[in-house]
Amino acid sequence: MTQTRMLIEDRVCFFGAGSMAEAVARGLVARAVIAPGNITFLNRSDKSKLEDLKQRYGIPGTNDPVEKEQVLRTSPIIILAMKPKDAAEALEQLGKLIGPRTVIVSMIAGLSIQTLRSLLGRPEQPVVRTMPNTSSGIGLGVTGVSYSEGLSDDQRRTARLLFESVGIVVETEEEKIDALTGISGSGPAYVYYMMEALIEAGTRGGLTPDQARDMTIQTVLGAAQMVRQTGEEPSELRRKVTSPNGATQAAIAKLDESDFYGAVIRAAERCSERSAEMGRELEDKLPKSDQA
């Protein structure tokens, strides 16, 4: 039997098997970018999660310390997918296992390339810092990407392909990744929050929960597609909904009373700031001599 050639033939390990690792891996497998057998999930304790991932996507995983070490030693691409609070310990372990050509792809919010390399104890390791979002799981992700020096063209291409296969990629200077986190990394949560409120308003108005949900989904999808397909600015499209002295104008006035527009901007800015703070908290774990 001939095997289909995949876009990525290298083995990829997700160091961490939570929401974000699952979203990216699910997209990669669904789009036949990489064979499930060439991916490995690693976690610490949650064996049932690994079994569930194996069943749903055919991707193997382990939380056995000896097997984990073996996978980390031999994977040419390792995607860091643990929470920032767990990163220092994991990177200290990882630094002792990898070779100089292993590509480390980090999805960890706030963690700079420099701090990451210092925590690994490998100042020249090829590193790709990314900020994806969970919509990668359905091929509609947005991923910000920054590269360290020392990556070959092939390594860059493969890293880019990992995320391009599950959405759009925005290559940017590393300083902009925290700002990007405030828009696209966390952005889905703001949209879901607004959807929660719309569903609640619908049910308060007498619609069934299912009706309110379906209407809210289609409204958000339709509005996003309108911006994309018409090429018009959101402000212009909003104007077209808003009849003078009509119902929308009354609704927008209510939003303005609560400074909705300002609140969204402040939320995105606070998110970016928090991302940078988390990075500094990780930097503080380094010996003083290694801190920037």
Ligand SMILES: NC(=O)C1=CN([C@@H]2O[C@H](COP(=O)(O)OP(=O)(O)OC[C@H]3O[C@@H](n4cnc5c(N)ncnc54)[C@H](OP(=O)(O)O)[C@@H]3O)[C@@H](O)[C@H]2O)C=CC1
């Ligand atoms: N969720 C999101 O929308 C986004 C998240 N990110 C970033 O992605 C990263 C992961 O987030 P998320 O997926 O939400 O987190 P989750 O809590 O869902 O998953 C974290 C995973 O890391 C594992 N883990 C922690 N320490 C270790 C270790 N030493 N060895 C092996 N596995 C370990 C956990 O295993 P166990 O459960 O067994 O302890 C768990 O599987 C974070 O750094 C976050 O900043 C970036 C963009 C968007």
Ligand SMILES: O=C(O)[C@@H]1CCC=N1
């Ligand atoms: O909440 C967090 O810290 C991560 C970063 C972007 C989305 N989730």
